[in-house]
Amino acid sequence: MATEQGFPPELLTQSAQKRLDYFKAPDKTIMHGNPKLAYNQVLRAIREPAGASIILVMGPSPSGVGKTTLLRLVEKKIIEESLLQMELDPGWIPIVCVEAVAPGKDTFRWKDFYKRTLIAIDEPLIKEKISYSEDGIRRDSEGKLIVKSRATEDSLRLAMEQALSHRKPYTLAVDEFQDIGKMASQKVLEAHMDCIKSAVNTTKIPWTGFGTYQLVDFLELSPQLSRRTRIIHLPRYCLEQNEDIKEFKRVLKHLLCRMPLPETPPLVEKYWEYCYERSIGCIGTLKDWLIQALDLALEEGATTLSFSHLEQTAKLTSECIQMAKDAIEGEEKLTNTKDSQRQLRDLLNSKKQKVQEDQTNSGGNGKPQKDGGESQSQRRRRVGQRNPKRDPLASESL
Template sequence: MQQKHSAPLSPIPNSASTLLGKRIKHPRIADVMSELETLIYPGSQDSTLLVCGPTGAGKTTLARYMVEAAVERAAVEMEENAGTIPAIFVEAPSSGENEFSWRLFYRQILAELGDDLDAPKSAYGIDPQSGRMVRPRGAGGNSLGALRTAVERALRERRVQFLVIDEAAHIIHQTRNSSRLEIHLDTLKSLVNKCGTQMVLVGSYDLYPLMSLSGQLARRHHVLHFERYRQDRPEDVRAFVACIQAFEKMLPALWGGELTRYAEALHENTLGCIGTLSSVLVRAARLAKADGRWSTEALRRALLTEAQRDRILTEILEGEEAINPGLTRIMPTQRRQASAGGRSAA
């Protein structure tokens, strides 16, 4: 971003909080949503759909739009049957434990489905000799098995079509070895088999290695690439500028028409990730409010540092290198023709 010493604009209102929670349904979200909606249907062989992309690209926004759209489409059905919940959103828990916490995960699902988990649950019975109520030995209603049974029942009864699991990479990060990770994924797959609810795992490029755990898992998973807006693609540059303009329209009194002129610098600094762009602009707005006036310097201080940007870029390039060959591979006949063409040219 080139240094500019233009006079600061007039004092700004307390509008930084306006950007918090604001979402932009930009083209990348619309494209991935369309593909997901095509692949989510009863009886699908894709038990799990993986949405992978760089940090800050807007994957959580996508996930929430997916659930909201499903609820909107099912409005009539939900009015006729108040118990219907077509889709739910949960975040894979990062509990600090050595292993992924299925107990906490199941509780989150049940909470989203409206189950009351405040009171401890126990299965009681009647002693045939005394006639008194007794608590049977063994697992209570809060055991892991009981929670799993409750989740299965709730997903079926609520007719949940799909379950979005955000930050799904937590499952990988909290798993000690690949064999245990395969068990976790088999557990998710069994939920699909029992309930007919498809799983949409959303996360960073860390999710992509799940494809290599086993052939069975690979067959039942499908990967969607949630890409950033690249600077070497004119259509991506135009889409990114349109997002900046959308943010500008949210707070015209704050930006004063000055934001779009820095589109190229913002694109480079945020690496074309709209979530990161949003974070930068929220910081800029807060800094401007603290200063009492909007200025270029407020925006400059809000940008990612070079160290931050370089680290994110490294992860993006490694992720794109891993995922793109699988998404751009050619058919075997095309490969043979290309090979033959190469030999002929030689």
């Protein structure tokens, strides 16, 4: 069993809380199939947005497939790659990360968002300071940013735009991006999207939003924004794909091996389907569940994690059904099905057919034909041809 353990052996002599903290630690994240693919796509999109104003990284419900974890890994990689340039240019920040906090009541509060973004931009390791002249925004004697409560939303927005323009990050990365649209009517949501579009146009800094499939609804309300948006899908693992099943089992085994227990839980081969069903194939959901199960096992002083621990901490079937429905609905919106491809082809062909019909009806010159389709040139008399008239009868000529 010791050869399978993926943790320092001395952890077994530590307290239950320290063992649990080790398993929970975000730096113990495993880079597996779907997130790894999305990770590379996000990095390429941030480095070269290719005209995109917004990059949307979306997947199932929060704590599902690891969107926040992906953001943290992307931030770490970009900063690591930018250290040399940051030393040469102390005023530059390669990436700014902020969370869109869900409103407690009413709709999304931009004033709070602008304040959080300003604080995120104000990296304490950067020596060069920004001078804000707006009322309610200043710096103290040590150069620390002070945002007073009297600062208006407009002043905070202007300060944020100036700070982004000055720092010139690759992107403003926004976690829980879907919360911008919470409790918002269609009219208010359209205003939110216009606000984002305006900020991007003013600063020339793309936004990268990490969120759920609700983000698709945002794009449907703003066609102009949709044309300048790049979507990166972070899907769950699906039972229909053999490779997905294989990868899910691999990740499950890895997580079980990292549990600081005397015996590695022997649950993969017999119970992987149960683990899949109660996590609907989302690794983030799976790990959150395993953390609860491990906590229960440690509290009982168990030498390993049993199926009983999984059962007692699993989500209700009704919860999983709703999660699965939401995930499948979102996946269908982002999947190129045969029906959607046929619909696109029919739509484009209908336009082509209309043009062809118009050309046929106009005789190819853009003008409508008359007299049953005979053109004016066809009605002209040939040279030497008489005009039509009635010839006199023989009796009439006498």
